[in-house]
Amino acid sequence: MITMKDIIREGHSTLREIAKEVTLPASDEDKNTLKQLMEFVINSQDPEISKKYNLRPGIGLAAPQINVSKRMIAVHVQDENGKLFSYALFNPKIVSHSVEKSYLASGEGCLSVDRDVPGFVPRHARVTVKGINLDGKEVKIRLKGLPAIAFQHEIDHLNGIMFYDHIDKKNPFQTIENAIAIG
Numbered sequence: 001m002i003t004m005k006d007i008i009r010e011g012h013s014t015l016r017e018i019a020k021e022v023t024l025p026a027s028d029e030d031k032n033t034l035k036q037l038m039e040f041v042i043n044s045q046d047p048e049i050s051k052k053y054n055l056r057p058g059i060g061l062a063a064p065q066i067n068v069s070k071r072m073i074a075v076h077v078q079d080e081n082g083k084l085f086s087y088a089l090f091n092p093k094i095v096s097h098s099v100e101k102s103y104l105a106s107g108e109g110c111l112s113v114d115r116d117v118p119g120f121v122p123r124h125a126r127v128t129v130k131g132i133n134l135d136g137k138e139v140k141i142r143l144k145g146l147p148a149i150a151f152q153h154e155i156d157h158l159n160g161i162m163f164y165d166h167i168d169k170k171n172p173f174q175t176i177e178n179a180i181a182i183g
């Protein structure tokens with residue numbers, strides 16, 4: 001199982017690489033990696049397992065964060081109505097997005113960043129994501145709220161982008177035009 005020692009931290013070059021597309025149909029090795037990403041996210045939200053293995057709680061994880069520079073992400077998160085969005089995807093892609101923006105009022109963090117980086121992270125308020133699931137099927141998901149933010153955070157990792165790259169350095173809490181605050 002993946003634990004915190006397997007998660008690489010900022011400064012590691014893999015976090016700044018453009019991850020490679022996964023060759024489909026996925027190999028057993030790539031399927032196992034993606035299953036492990038999802039297992040970590042679910043474990044990190046389990047009070048007993050996260051305490052036992054000292055896991056930082058997360059709602060998503062991308063393969064580059066375990067030093068696998070391939071386009072795979074796992075997201076396991078509930079929206080404001082308690083609806084669960086649980087997806088493990090190969091080659092995820094944002095195929096459309098709103099003009100309207102959103103941001104987490106509390107700012108963002110990252111399992112690969114062991115420090116607080118205050119500031120608003122502007123994201124698309126709504127996104128449509130396509131990807132390939134572990135059964136090899138194409139999925140198309142329309143997202144808003146925290147799930148939309150989580151998917152954008154994870155897909156950024158596949159493109160070598162860290163959440164703080166989006167923060168206005170001069171005014172981190174600058175009001176974001178045409179944006180919804182979440183949380």
Ligand SMILES: O=C(O)C[C@@H](Cc1ccccc1)[C@H](O)SCc1ccccc1
Nearest residue numbers: 057058059060108109110111112150153
């Ligand atoms: O480092 C990661 O990719 C996992 C992040 C993903 C994330 C960060 C900020 C906003 C959305 C997703 C971890 O989940 S950070 C912990 C966390 C937990 C609940 C809500 C937000 C962030």
Ligand code: NI
Nearest residue numbers: 109110111112
């Ligand atoms: Ni992150």
